[in-house]
Amino acid sequence: MLNRTMIAGFALMATAGCGRAENQQAEQAAQQIQRGAEQVQRSAEQMAQGMQQMAQSQAEVVDFEVLKGLLPSVNGWTQSDARGEQVSMPMKFSHAVARYSRGESSVELEITDSALNQLLLAPMSMFLTSGYSERSDDGFKRATKIGGHPGIEDWNSGARRGEITAVVNNRFIVQATGHDVDDLAAVRQVVDAIDLAKLSGVK
Numbered sequence: 001m002l003n004r005t006m007i008a009g010f011a012l013m014a015t016a017g018c019g020r021a022e023n024q025q026a027e028q029a030a031q032q033i034q035r036g037a038e039q040v041q042r043s044a045e046q047m048a049q050g051m052q053q054m055a056q057s058q059a060e061v062v063d064f065e066v067l068k069g070l071l072p073s074v075n076g077w078t079q080s081d082a083r084g085e086q087v088s089m090p091m092k093f094s095h096a097v098a099r100y101s102r103g104e105s106s107v108e109l110e111i112t113d114s115a116l117n118q119l120l121l122a123p124m125s126m127f128l129t130s131g132y133s134e135r136s137d138d139g140f141k142r143a144t145k146i147g148g149h150p151g152i153e154d155w156n157s158g159a160r161r162g163e164i165t166a167v168v169n170n171r172f173i174v175q176a177t178g179h180d181v182d183d184l185a186a187v188r189q190v191v192d193a194i195d196l197a198k199l200s201g202v203k
Contacts, residue, residue, distance in 0.1 A: 062113045067096035072193035077102045105181045107190045112173040127152045147196040155184050162187045168200050
């Protein structure tokens with residue numbers, strides 16, 4: 001009789017233990033679901049804030065015609081396709097772009113007014129950090145100075161593609177992309193032809 005009573009007791013304890021384990025698992029699952037819901041809510045709030053930032057520019061954009069006037073003539077290169085654009089929503093910006101060609105080589109130059117909107121500037125901020133550098137068999141990407149302003153040099157030898165970007169007054173983005181060029185010198189020649197001091201003073 002004692003053995004049967006003990007066995008019955010152990011069975012009840014085991015059943016109770018299983019019940020507690022199941023309750024704990026259910027509670028943990030509920031907590032995970034709650035944490036997931038809270039994370040989704042935070043992400044939605046962050047996205048809403050980001051969209052609000054996009055819609056609210058901190059400054060009036062410069063007329064794209066002014067930016068077009070800053071597209072330079074470059075010795076030895078033929079300029080074509082000069083055009084501009086200005087947008088007010090959902091993000092204010094204006095830009096001007098032109099193509100420069102010399103033989104098989106071409107460089108596309110773009111000047112953008114971000115209107116101090118950090119959403120436009122943030123993607124390149126890490127690469128602009130002084131001392132940033134990366135190298136591979138294909139080429140390199142590194143932080144540099146362009147006319148005293150923070151910039152990025154990006155070179156791919158296999159594709160014969162080079163890109164130079166400069167940020168002027170934490171507002172204007174100058175970007176030149178070279179195709180079928182022998183080195184970055186060709187791209188830099190186009191960038192160096194821009195009057196960055198004049199661009200810096202544009203309001």
